[in-house]
Structure formats: C-alpha cells, structure tokens
Amino acid sequence: xxxxxxxxxxRVAAAVxxxxxxxxxxxxxxxxxxxxxxxxxxxxxxxxxAEQRDAIRRQYGLDQPLFDQYVGYLRHVVHGELGDSYQLQxxxxxxxxxxxxxxxxxxxxxALSAILGAVxxxxxxxxxxxxxxxxxxxxxxxxxxTPSFWLGIMLLTVFSxxxxxxxxxxxxxxxxxxxxxxxxxxxxxxLLTQVMREGLLTAMEEPFVLSARARGLAEHTVRxxxxxxxxxxxxxxxxxxxxxxxxxxxxxxxxxxxxxGIGRITLQAVRDRDLPVVQGVVLLSAxxxxxxxxxxxxxYVAVDPxxxxxxxxxxx
Amino acid sequence: MDSCRTMQRATPxxxxxxxxxxxxxxxxxxxxxxxxxxxxxxxxGGSLTYAESQEPGCWDPHSxxxxxxxxxxxxxxxxxxxxxxxxxxxxxxxxxxxxxKGGRAYTFTLRRDVIFHDGSRMDxxxxxxxFDHITAKTTRSQYAAGLLGPYEGTTVEGTYRVTVRFSRxxxxxxxxASTTYLGIASPASLKAGQAALCAGTGSVGSGPFKAxxxxxxxxxxxxxxxxxxxxxxxxxxxxxxxxxxxxxxFLTDDTTRVGAxxxxxxxxxxxxxxxxxxxxxxxxxxxxxxxxxxGAVNAFYLNTxxxxxxxxxxxxxxxxxxxxxxxxxxxxxxxxxxxxSLLSPSTPNGYAxxxxxxxxYDPRLAARLLDAAGWTGRDAEGYRTKDGDRLTVVAPxxxxxxxxxxAVQGALKRAGIHLDVVESADAAEVxxxxxxGRYDVVQTSWARGDGDVLSQFLLSTADPAYGGRNxxxxxxxxxxxxLKAAQTARxxxxxxxxxxxxxERVLDExxxxxxxxxxxxxAHSTRVHGLRLSISAWPEFYEVWVEDR
Numbered sequence: 001x002x003x004x005x006x007x008x009x010x011r012v013a014a015a016v017x018x019x020x021x022x023x024x025x026x027x028x029x030x031x032x033x034x035x036x037x038x039x040x041x042x043x044x045x046x047x048x049x050a051e052q053r054d055a056i057r058r059q060y061g062l063d064q065p066l067f068d069q070y071v072g073y074l075r076h077v078v079h080g081e082l083g084d085s086y087q088l089q090x091x092x093x094x095x096x097x098x099x100x101x102x103x104x105x106x107x108x109x110x111a112l113s114a115i116l117g118a119v120x121x122x123x124x125x126x127x128x129x130x131x132x133x134x135x136x137x138x139x140x141x142x143x144x145x146t147p148s149f150w151l152g153i154m155l156l157t158v159f160s161x162x163x164x165x166x167x168x169x170x171x172x173x174x175x176x177x178x179x180x181x182x183x184x185x186x187x188x189x190x191l192l193t194q195v196m197r198e199g200l201l202t203a204m205e206e207p208f209v210l211s212a213r214a215r216g217l218a219e220h221t222v223r224x225x226x227x228x229x230x231x232x233x234x235x236x237x238x239x240x241x242x243x244x245x246x247x248x249x250x251x252x253x254x255x256x257x258x259x260x261g262i263g264r265i266t267l268q269a270v271r272d273r274d275l276p277v278v279q280g281v282v283l284l285s286a287x288x289x290x291x292x293x294x295x296x297x298x299x300y301v302a303v304d305p306x307x308x309x310x311x312x313x314x315x316x
Numbered sequence: 317m318d319s320c321r322t323m324q325r326a327t328p329x330x331x332x333x334x335x336x337x338x339x340x341x342x343x344x345x346x347x348x349x350x351x352x353x354x355x356x357x358x359x360x361g362g363s364l365t366y367a368e369s370q371e372p373g374c375w376d377p378h379s380x381x382x383x384x385x386x387x388x389x390x391x392x393x394x395x396x397x398x399x400x401x402x403x404x405x406x407x408x409x410x411x412x413x414x415x416x417k418g419g420r421a422y423t424f425t426l427r428r429d430v431i432f433h434d435g436s437r438m439d440x441x442x443x444x445x446x447f448d449h450i451t452a453k454t455t456r457s458q459y460a461a462g463l464l465g466p467y468e469g470t471t472v473e474g475t476y477r478v479t480v481r482f483s484r485x486x487x488x489x490x491x492x493a494s495t496t497y498l499g500i501a502s503p504a505s506l507k508a509g510q511a512a513l514c515a516g517t518g519s520v521g522s523g524p525f526k527a528x529x530x531x532x533x534x535x536x537x538x539x540x541x542x543x544x545x546x547x548x549x550x551x552x553x554x555x556x557x558x559x560x561x562x563x564x565x566f567l568t569d570d571t572t573r574v575g576a577x578x579x580x581x582x583x584x585x586x587x588x589x590x591x592x593x594x595x596x597x598x599x600x601x602x603x604x605x606x607x608x609x610x611g612a613v614n615a616f617y618l619n620t621x622x623x624x625x626x627x628x629x630x631x632x633x634x635x636x637x638x639x640x641x642x643x644x645x646x647x648x649x650x651x652x653x654x655x656x657s658l659l660s661p662s663t664p665n666g667y668a669x670x671x672x673x674x675x676x677y678d679p680r681l682a683a684r685l686l687d688a689a690g691w692t693g694r695d696a697e698g699y700r701t702k703d704g705d706r707l708t709v710v711a712p713x714x715x716x717x718x719x720x721x722x723a724v725q726g727a728l729k730r731a732g733i734h735l736d737v738v739e740s741a742d743a744a745e746v747x748x749x750x751x752x753g754r755y756d757v758v759q760t761s762w763a764r765g766d767g768d769v770l771s772q773f774l775l776s777t778a779d780p781a782y783g784g785r786n787x788x789x790x791x792x793x794x795x796x797x798x799l800k801a802a803q804t805a806r807x808x809x810x811x812x813x814x815x816x817x818x819x820e821r822v823l824d825e826x827x828x829x830x831x832x833x834x835x836x837x838x839a840h841s842t843r844v845h846g847l848r849l850s851i852s853a854w855p856e857f858y859e860v861w862v863e864d865r
Contacts, residue, residue: 260533
C-alpha cells in the first residue's frame with residue numbers, strides 16, 4: 001500500500017515538474033521574439049496614442065522586470081488563471097474550454113478507428129502468404145507520405161463536391177466527422193500497422209507460438225490472442241504520442257474542414273502573438289501528454305502480464 | 317503588409333440629404349450593385365448560408381478594427397445614417413439631422429419607432445450610451461474611436477434628439493456614422509463587458525436579423541427580427557427581412573469554400589480566388605457580382621526618410637519601373653484592375669479621374685532617373701549600385717508575399733532595384749518594425765466609403781508608432797492643410813476638389829505608388845435573389861430571398 005502511495009506521489013511530482021517546465025519554456029521563448037508586446041495587445045491597425053499604450057503596458061505588468069513578470073505568471077497559473085486573450089478579449093480558460101470538445105471528439109474517433117484499423121490490417125496481412133503483406137506495405141507507404149491537407153482536399157473533392165455523400169464542413173451534422181477522421185486516421189493507422197506487423201512477425205518466430213500451435217489453437221487465435229500482445233507495446237507508445245499531438249490541435253485538418261478546435265485558435269494566436277492563448281495551449285498540451293502517458297503505462301500492464309509482478313511499472 | 321488585416325472596409329450606410337447624390341462608377345467584372353430585375357416573385361421565408369473567409373477575433377464593432385467584424389455584425393446593428401451602394405448618405409435610425417456651430421455639432425432627430433432586439437427602445441440616451449462606450453478606455457477601440465476624429469462629446473437634447481460635438485468642423489463624421497463600427501447597440505447589452513461583447517454572443521442591436529448561436533471556428537446563426545420596420549429609404553423592400561434565417565459559415569480554405577458553393581452546400585461565397593472567378597462565372601447555376609472596394613487602393617508607400625527614397629528621383633524611378641497594367645491583368649485575370657490614383661473609383665468624394673493614364677510605365681525614364689541619382693554601377697546579380705552599395709529597398713510583409721508582390725519584385729529587378737521582402741508570420745513584429753521606421757516601402761490598402769481615408773495615410777500626425785499609416789513619413793504642411801480643409805469643407809464638390817489636389821501632389825512627388833484596385837466579389841446560386849453589394853462591396857442580406865430547392 002505504502003509503495004503504491006509512493007508511486008502515485010512520484011508520478012504527481014513528475015507531472016508537476018513537466019507542467020512547470022512547459023510553462024517556463026513557453027514564457028521565456030515567447031520573450032525572445034522581437035517586437036513590442038503592446039503592439040500585439042492593441043492590434044496592428046489600432047489608432048492608440050502613447051499615453052494609452054503606457055496604460056496598457058502597466059495594466060499587463062509589461063513595465064515590470066522580466067523575473068517579476070515570470071513569478072506573477074506562475075502565481076496566476078497555480079491559481080488556475082490563464083489570463084485574457086489579447087485579441088479575442090476573453091478569458092483564455094473560456095476560449096480553450098469552448099474549443100476543446102470538438103478537438104477531443106475528433107481525437108477520440110481518430111484514435112479509435114486508427115487503432116482498430118491497424119489491428120485488423122496487421123492480423124490480416126501477417127500470415128504466411130507474402131502477397132497481401134506486399135500490397136499493404138506499398139499502400140501504407142503511399143498513405144504515410146501523403147500530406148494531410150492534400151489527402152483532405154482529395155477526400156473532400158470526391159466524397160463531398162462530386163458525389164455529395166458527405167458535408168464539406170462541420171455544421172452540427174454527425175456525418176461531418178467522417179472525412180476529417182478518415183484524413184487523420186489513415187496515416188496514423190498506416191504507421192501503426194507497420195510497427196505492429198514488424199513486432200508480430202518477430203513474435204511469430206518465438207517458441208511460444210510453436211507451443212500454442214502444438215496445443216491445437218487456430219491460426220487467427222495464435223496471432224490475435226498471443227503474438228499480438230508482444231507487438232502491441234511499441235504501437236501503444238506510438239498511438240499515445242499520436243493522440244497527444246491530435247489533442248494539441250489538428251491545425252491543417254481543422255482548416256480544410258472548417259472545424260472549430262484548438263488548432264485553429266492556436267494558429268491565429270501565434271500569428272497575432274496572443275501570448276496568453278499560446279501559453280494556455282502549451283499548458284493544455286503538457287497536461288494532455290502527462291495524462292496520456294499515465295494511461296499508456298497503465299495499458300502496458302494490462303497488455304503485458306510480465307509487467308505485473310511487484311508494484312512498479314518497469315517497462316516504458 | 318498586403319495580406320495583413322489591413323483591408324479595412326468601413327461598412328456602408330447613408331445620405332446626407334442636403335448633399336447631391338454622388339453617382340459612383342462601379343467597376344469590376346460583372347459590375348453593378350445588385351441583381352438584375354428578377355422575373356420570379358419574391359417570397360418570404362427560407363434560409364441562406366453564406367461562406368466567409370475571415371472570422372473576426374473580437375465581435376464588438378466598437379472595439380475591433382477588422383472589416384470582417386463590420387460585415388458579420390451589419391445584419392444585427394443599424395446605424396444612425398445609411399450609405400447607399402452608390403455612396404450617397406440617407407437617414408436610417410436618425411430621421412434627419414442638421415449641423416450647428418459652424419460644422420462642429422451634429423444634431424440628430426431619431427426615429428421614434430425603433431425597438432432593440434431585447435425589447436428596449438432606441439432613443440437619445442441609447443445613442444449617447446453607444447458613443448460613450450466607443451470612447452471609453454476600457455473598450456480599447458482600435459478603429460471606431462479613431463473614426464470620430466476631433467470628437468468632444470455627446471449631449472442628450474430630448475428623448476429623441478441628440479447632439480454629437482467636435483472640437484473643429486468634421487465633415488467625414490456622417491459617413492463614419494454610417495459604418496457598423498459606429499453601429500447602435502442596446503445600452504443594456506453594452507454593460508456586459510468587453511469579454512462578452514467580443515465573444516459575439518451578446519450582440520443586441522435593432523437590425524433586420526437577431527444574433528443567434530455562434531460557434532467559434534464554425535458559424536454564426538441569425539434569425540429574422542419580426543418587428544423590423546425601419547430600413548433605410550433606398551432599400552427595395554420594407555418590413556421584416558424576407559429570409560427566415562441566415563447562417564454565416566467560416567470556411568477559411570479557398571478550395572473548401574468554392575467547393576462548398578459548386579456542390580450546392582452553401583448558397584453564396586465571398587473572397588473568390590482570382591483563378592476561380594472565370595470558372596464560377598461560366599457556371600450556369602451561379603451568378604457573380606463584384607464591385608470595386610472604395611477607399612485607399614492597394615499602393616506602395618515609399619519611406620521618404622529612408623536613404624534611397626529620400627531622393628525623389630529614386631521614388632519616381634520606382635513609380636515608372638513597374639508595368640502595373642500588365643501585371644494586374646496577368647495575375648488577377650480581370651478580377652482587379654490597375655490603379656492610377658490613391659483613391660479607388662468607387663470612393664465617394666474622392667476619386668481623381670484626371671490621374672488615369674498619367675505617369676505610365678516607362679522603363680527608359682526610370683533608368684535615366686536612377687543614372688542621374690548616381691546608381692550607375694551594376695553588381696553580379698544585375699542590381700544597380702552606388703559606391704559599391706546595392707540599391708536595396710526593404711518591404712516588411714505580414715505572412716507571405718502575394719503573387720502580385722513577387723511579380724513587382726521581378727519587375728523591379730529588371731530596373732536594377734532590389735525589393736527585399738522581409739516576411740514575418742508575427743503581426744507584432746511587423747507592426748513594431750513599422751512603428752520604428754525600419755522599412756523603405758509598405759504595400760497596403762484600406763477600405764472606406766469616404767475620401768477622408770487619406771488622412772490616415774498622409775497627415776504628418778498619423779505616426780505609425782501610434783497606429784497611424786503615414787508610412788511615407790510625410791510632413792508636408794500643404795498636404796496637412798488640404799486634408800484638414802477637406803474635412804471641413806461643406807460641399808461634396810469642394811471636398812472632391814481637395815482630394816484631387818492632394819492625390820496629384822502625392823503622385824507628382826511619388827511618395828505613394830498606386831498598384832491595383834481591390835475588388836470585392838460574391839458568387840451565389842441562381843436561386844438567390846436580391847443580393848446586392850454595399851458601398852464597401854460586402855453583400856447585404858436584408859432584401860435577399862431564395863427560391864425553393
């Protein structure tokens with residue numbers, strides 16, 4: 001029990017460290033960009049005089065030494081205050097919480113379909129016959145090397161503009177998720193398949209496969225119940241990383257399919273140097289990665305019984 | 317700066333009754349301000365989906381300077397005055413007005429029947445609350461407050477009479493009052509604070525459409541205001557809007573937006589890429605309307621304080637070295653034509669037709685001018701040099717240089733001038749560079765339905781450090797005097813005369829070099845009727861009706 005508490009405490013401490021590092025990096029790196037932050041606050045077109053500029057500088061604490069600004073920023077973050085967006089003039093927390101659900105929805109369906117698709121293709125193409133594997137490998141390579149905006153536009157042109165089966169962009173219709181999910185899931189599934197099949201084929205040469213076959217198990221059971229577990233660990237790591245980047249915003253796909261989400265907000269915030277929003281997104285991504293790596297490590301244990309001895313999670 | 321959010325379009329509204337109506341030439345591919353007379357009878361009901369390319373950051377027109385804000389809020393907010401598509405000013409929320417104190421005070425008599433969407437009545441106190449909100453420090457107005465010029469204050473004279481006061485006569489005010497930036501919101505809604513107003517969810521005006529649900533990154537819905545009975549006179553319709561509902565969707569990607577129209581998933585789209593205009597025009601299911609955007613055309617402003625351009629001969633060489641007519645034709649394929657003067661032909665009180673055809677492309681003259689200025693050497697890449705220094709001019713660009721800018725770069729190279737385009741994806745970096753004068757040339761445009769837009773660019777006090785656009789770094793007492801005189805002059809003819817003189821001087825001195833006339837165009841399904849473009853070339857939805865699918 002004590003060991004478990006220690007483990008959780010260590011995890012939480014590491015998570016806090018990660019968040020602090022991300023917040024600090026975001027703060028200091030954004031200071032390096034040349035240009036007056038007041039210009040970013042008032043906007044490039046604003047007719048704002050010197051006096052009001054100074055007032056804004058004071059209001060945002062930009063006249064204080066950098067270190068004081070940093071401490072003040074950290075204090076706000078600890079209290080859960082992310083500040084107000086310069087350009088949108090709304091609390092960053094409100095902006096992010098509005099944009100997170102569509103991004104999370106997209107991420108969930110993308111990850112689910114990519115993983116299911118990858119598992120299915122892996123099992124189907126790792127048999128003794130070489131031909132399906134060769135065909136699949138070529139297709140996977142083509143998909144991985146296709147830029148996602150191009151893939152998105154091709155899918156739109158065929159299924160929306162020509163055939164009219166699916167809506168062009170998100171207008172509240174559930175079907176509008178299909179094309180963006182396919183656009184994102186295809187390259188992810190292709191990469192996962194390559195990693196998993198490699199692992200599966202190696203596992204199939206192991207002696208335990210022979211003993212499983214000797215016990216009279218059917219070929220598909222051998223592959224899916226026994227060998228696949230060995231192939232799953234690296235794929236799981238990869239899938240976790242993919243999911244994390246998706247939650248950080250799928251900028252290109254959100255733009256092409258005109259979906260709301262974190263990615264579009266981030267793109268605009270970077271262009272306008274909307275520091276509070278950029279910092280908020282960085283923190284959000286850090287939280288997402290901390291949570292996902294915890295989930296992935298838990299899944300390791302579920303997938304691989306060898307990791308269950310003792311209490312520590314040894315594999316990673 | 318070409319792609320920066322500098323293409324401000326002041327949205328249109330209304331007529332100075334006493335002034336002669338100015339007929340303004342609309343130019344553009346299919347010209348004109350509206351649809352041809354429709355054979356089919358208008359019907360009420362139905363909905364229209366319009367796809368827009370830019371989504372506003374802040375939705376409060378009193379605060380934002382974005383032209384997209386003015387456009388998306390136009391259906392919600394009415395203004396005191398209305399500017400017709402031809403540029404004339406006419407009554408709207410104000411039924412009449414008169415000037416007093418030698419042009420320093422405008423007294424508006426308001427309509428008595430106007431009800432805001434929240435049920436409250438539009439009266440003098442409401443108008444005052446709006447002007448107070450625009451000028452309040454907490455609003456951080458980026459544009460509306462600037463439009464008010466030498467504003468002093470607003471006084472309620474009676475329940476339906478209100479006076480706006482200025483420290484000196486300020487003629488451009490009426491046109492400014494017609495824009496969405498000075499739109500009149502319900503006073504109760506203004507108390508919600510900037511966060512709520514900028515979020516676009518608390519917009520309460522008196523317009524023909526009520527603001528509905530808004531999802532950032534996706535769309536905003538509008539519902540018909542059933543009580544609407546106060547359209548401007550020039551509208552071809554009265555009573556509530558014909559459409560039941562309206563949706564503006566934000567499709568930033570050009571391919572997506574045009575594809576959505578051609579596959580009939582939206583009814584109308586804006587910002588058609590030049591290479592698509594031809595395809596859409598030939599499509600029998602579609603109709604395209606376009607119109608020259610009024611205001612300052614796309615032009616190069618040459619920094620007269622920077623080393624190469626402090627020499628007028630180098631500026632004149634720049635002016636003559638570029639074949640704008642050919643470039644515009646090749647790149648815009650007829651969508652935008654070249655500009656000869658600083659103000660667009662559709663600018664009320666501002667166009668200077670006399671400049672057309674003057675100062676044409678003349679590469680030999682440009683070469684002679686550069687020789688005379690001492691730029692006689694040539695380096696390995698073919699650029700001109702003087703004392704071993706290359707003739708380089710720095711042009712900061714927000715985002716990436718447009719195809720047009722790249723073509724100009726090529727043309728200048730042939731003349732031996734190196735246009736050094738410094739691209740930055742960071743708006744603050746660009747504006748800091750501009751405010752510090754670290755540039756030689758700025759390419760930009762600014763839409764407004766009045767010649768006074770030139771004050772922002774040419775007044776010696778319009779310092780870029782404080783949001784002004786005097787990129788040429790001018791301090792010409794004569795120009796200052798003429799610009800102020802044009803703001804004060806009481807007749808449209810006199811104002812036009814001043815703006816013509818101002819433009820002639822600027823072009824003679826080659827401190828600004830006009831490039832092309834930006835054109836606004838909208839393509840829509842033939843089922844859509846009555847869609848006309850406002851003075852600032854944005855579509856108006858009040859009169860629109862749609863046939864059944």
